Amino acid sequence: MSRLRTNCKPIVIQATAPNVSSDGGLLVLKKVNLRHKLTSRFASVILDRRACSDHTIEKMLTQRVYGIVMGWEDCNDFDALRRDLLYQVALDSDLASQPTLSRLENAVSSEDLDRMADVLVDVFVDRHLAKPPKRIVLDIDATDDPTHGRQEFDFFSFLYDCHCYVPLLVFGSCDGSPMEILAAVLRPGSAHPGKDAPALIRRLVERIQAVLPMTKILVRADAGFASPEFYDTCEDLKVKYLVCIGTNSVLERESASLMVQARALRDETGAASRLFGAFSYAAGTWKKPRRVIVKAEALPAKEKARNPKVKDNARYVVTNLDGEPQALYGEYCLRGECENRIKEMKLDLVSGRTSCHRFTANAFRLMLNAVAFALMGLVRDLLAGHELARSTVGQIRLKLLKVGVIVQEVTRRILVQLPPGHPHVPFLMKLLSN
Numbered sequence: 001m002s003r004l005r006t007n008c009k010p011i012v013i014q015a016t017a018p019n020v021s022s023d024g025g026l027l028v029l030k031k032v033n034l035r036h037k038l039t040s041r042f043a044s045v046i047l048d049r050r051a052c053s054d055h056t057i058e059k060m061l062t063q064r065v066y067g068i069v070m071g072w073e074d075c076n077d078f079d080a081l082r083r084d085l086l087y088q089v090a091l092d093s094d095l096a097s098q099p100t101l102s103r104l105e106n107a108v109s110s111e112d113l114d115r116m117a118d119v120l121v122d123v124f125v126d127r128h129l130a131k132p133p134k135r136i137v138l139d140i141d142a143t144d145d146p147t148h149g150r151q152e153f154d155f156f157s158f159l160y161d162c163h164c165y166v167p168l169l170v171f172g173s174c175d176g177s178p179m180e181i182l183a184a185v186l187r188p189g190s191a192h193p194g195k196d197a198p199a200l201i202r203r204l205v206e207r208i209q210a211v212l213p214m215t216k217i218l219v220r221a222d223a224g225f226a227s228p229e230f231y232d233t234c235e236d237l238k239v240k241y242l243v244c245i246g247t248n249s250v251l252e253r254e255s256a257s258l259m260v261q262a263r264a265l266r267d268e269t270g271a272a273s274r275l276f277g278a279f280s281y282a283a284g285t286w287k288k289p290r291r292v293i294v295k296a297e298a299l300p301a302k303e304k305a306r307n308p309k310v311k312d313n314a315r316y317v318v319t320n321l322d323g324e325p326q327a328l329y330g331e332y333c334l335r336g337e338c339e340n341r342i343k344e345m346k347l348d349l350v351s352g353r354t355s356c357h358r359f360t361a362n363a364f365r366l367m368l369n370a371v372a373f374a375l376m377g378l379v380r381d382l383l384a385g386h387e388l389a390r391s392t393v394g395q396i397r398l399k400l401l402k403v404g405v406i407v408q409e410v411t412r413r414i415l416v417q418l419p420p421g422h423p424h425v426p427f428l429m430k431l432l433s434n
Helices: 026-036 038-043 057-069 075-081 085-091 098-107 110-126 197-211 228-236 249-254 256-269 301-306 325-333 336-348 359-382 393-401 425-433
Strands: 002-006 009-013 135-142 155-157 162-165 168-174 180-185 216-221 240-245 273-281 290-298 313-319 405-409 414-417
Touching: 026 038, 026 057, 026 085, 026 359, 026 393, 026 425, 038 057, 038 110, 038 359, 057 075, 057 085, 057 098, 057 359, 057 393, 075 098, 085 405, 085 414, 098 359, 110 180, 110 197, 110 359, 135 197, 135 336, 168 197, 168 336, 180 197, 180 359, 197 216, 197 228, 216 325, 228 240, 240 325, 249 256, 249 273, 249 290, 249 313, 256 273, 256 290, 273 325, 290 325, 313 325, 336 359, 336 393, 359 393
Parallel strands: 135 216, 216 240
Antiparallel strands: 002 009, 135 168, 155 162, 168 180, 240 313, 273 290, 290 313, 405 414
């Protein structure tokens, strides 16, 4: 109990409110999850190796995913949350304890994870079966997941300058729709950004093409994925690609004349100038020449004076697409949205909380974050036309899902009372009544 004083009257604070929950929007997650059978699909491919248990795989997986979405990313959080009546309502049962959830994480095998990876792709494809998209854009990227302690396959990465894992993530967009997650693969800290990327792209594309054969596919990636194997894989699968490539003396020589023109234009106008071009190029390890898009950029002297690190530069993108170089380079730059989604997973869903000792358990944790992201993608579908439709997971959680409620259980019903003064409660009521 705590006491404060204001206007000469004491304020007594006690944590004794009966059946109050801070997560009223949990019922939206339950509704969406049941409608799409999301967590049940993932749970169905995990083999239950336990002799007996009071909790099913599906209930525990759903509990973890709901917790991650609502900001409770640790198993330890459920030592208290398991007594929250609204969570019991959302799970239709008592909740598992932290030790039980931890045993689940450490019981999942690499074969289970492979099957869950296939389900993640199927979830993406199934959302678009009714109206097959004309084009799907796949953005692949790597990120760092700093580790702390003696964890399996924890290595120092010179690229990220820390001990870490290096997850590989793939997001897809259909005809310009918001990005959805298709793959989340945990890799050791020693992994190069492009390691295993060709095999992963093949697995994803073949699974998509089997169900959506008329849909065109474009793959975008940064210079960490520039390799002959990556280009060959895309060409073998008959998909288009835009992949950034690092500079070298040959590329600089081929683009020298365009850079001269850019500098002349800069000197004439006094403003930054950008010119675009294309040429054929073949590295010594390539089977054949490929088209390279070049952006020649010249910056004004005053801008370089403010920041000595800023220099005139040329950027290069390898592609098998026809079209105007400037338009194609602009298409490549849109892959920056993928980096925003990675940031969203790391900041809003805390995907970096891979603190188990076993590598496979940490890979399962990353997969749980991917399932949570997929669940929020389905929630976004319900928000079409609303101001929160394009918001991040964190904003949707804060403004729509984190609503305090009073939960009352009587003989014939469970009454959940929402606060009438909350700005988004009318919309939340609408979502739950449909």
